[in-house]
Amino acid sequence: MSTVIETHNLAKHYRDLVAVNDLNLRVEQGEIFGFLGPNGAGKTTTILMLLGLTEPTSGQASVCGFDPARQPLEVKKRVGYLPENPGYYEDMTAWENLLYIARLNRIPEGEARRRVTLLLEQVGLAADGDRLVREFSRGMKQRLGIAEVLVKEPQVLVLDEPTLGLDPDGAVRILELITKLSHERGLTVLLSSHLLHQVQQMCRRIGIIVKGRMIVQGEVSKLGSAILKERQWNFLVQVDGRTDALENELRSLNGVAEVEPRTGGWLLRCTEDVRPQLVSLVTKKGLSLLQLRSEDPTLEEIYLKYFREA
């Protein structure tokens, strides 16, 4: 596997403000990389530097083997970029918008028409191609955006918050579309999103950026076990009956490190397997056990942990 996107101590300063600070990022060929971080952490600035839309203050970046600061055109030929809140020419139809982008990429007219028709079909807008973009809903615009970045047949997709402002169903559909298309075409995807649950399902590797610094980068599963070094087991418990005093008794169990209330139950973070003690405690108190389930760390937990530490 070769590295497609790589940065070395990349930094961007705006006068006194440090937007991106010594960022080291590595994205491998063919993977979907989750680029996470709170608003204003420097994600968009990093992406702009990767595309040569803004110049880094210091450090280097390499995309598909080209330096975006020196050869932006070579990078832009190979990278499809969907900005946060992409805008379209509202007085033109979806078809014309895509065709304009195709022409800017110097794709021959016949080939451009073929690609645009095909892509509109793939993102489910075949019937709306001749409608003006101003009539489009937000979800349709995002799908049009996905079609647009694919017009140039890129090797890399850079998607900045493609699910921003979409309803849950629309967001999931966009992400599914991205996953499907990237598998079909063998695309490398750099995805920034706040939908941690979906990102966890889509991405093998993630990077978390806070205040311009990449605080952690790696495989989701490894990051998960890293934060659970001491607390190997997580259990979700739900019981029925009078549960007033139970929480304190759970806390006092040997091996339970943390008790976190959840709807209708608790999440226990434990240093050892406490299931036998737990079951006997519940039965001793005359309560019935509804659910006892072991839980893997979610990306949300990983994210919050690193975010709070930073």
Next chain:
Amino acid sequence: MSVVFWKELADHFSSRRFMILLTIIVLTGLWATYSAGQTIRLDAENMPTESVFLLLLTSQSGALFPLATFLGFLGPLVGITLGFDAISGEYARGTLSRVLSQPIYRDSLINGKFLAGLATVATFWASILILVIGLGMPLLGFPPNGEELWRMLFFTLIGIIYVGFWLALAMLFSILFQRTVTAALGSLALWLFLAIFVWMVAKVVSDIVVRDPSTPEQLVQQANIETAVSRFSPNTLYSETVHILLNPVARTFGPVLQEQLSGILPTPLALSQSLLLIFPHIATLLALVAVCFAISYIKFMRTEIRT
């Protein structure tokens, strides 16, 4: 660049505000031609017969401007209309980052837009002139001669450069302000200043420099200062240029002393001589366009595009 050019050109020709502006200008052009037709007989007596056709553009009846002045007044409006949202509009729609993440040079966007604007202006100016020529022929009963056609062609070129300045200025503002409304208001304000207030400023300045002119020399000096100050405005450059170009008898800009006129043959100037007279004006207009465009170019190449 040609892709941007053709797209912008199509946008201009199909945009509603351009249609409105074109309608207003064509209608007023028709009116101006009509009223010129009323007074052309009187004016023609002072004009050499071989350039009577040009009177269609310059003859003034009553309160109505002659067409050339009228175009000089409304031309800037066309330029500003075509330019004020060139870049700011792309910011507002959020299309700029999408377009600039395509493999095109950044300057081809602004070049394409500027050229498309110029092409629109050229089409508009040329069609009005052709319209006037067409209307003028039955009105006067004879076609324009070669010399008159050449003068009208140069008139068109100067018009394009002049409106091109306003286009470049509006584009500069649209890059500097990034907000469509601010860009539009900024360029309109500057237009008003240069079209109207610059005369008052020139008057004030000349009054301050030469107080109570009593001798003819002082009067001339005062008038010269006034002209010099008002020439900071492209409107003055345009009107002086057009005055010389469309009026072959004219050979001076400002006031002339009686003794300077002695010995001058009152014959019309050849086209080449008229052009020689206005060459500095044309060069200045071109330079103004170039400066405006260069500043926009440099500014645009260095801005960071976030939306």
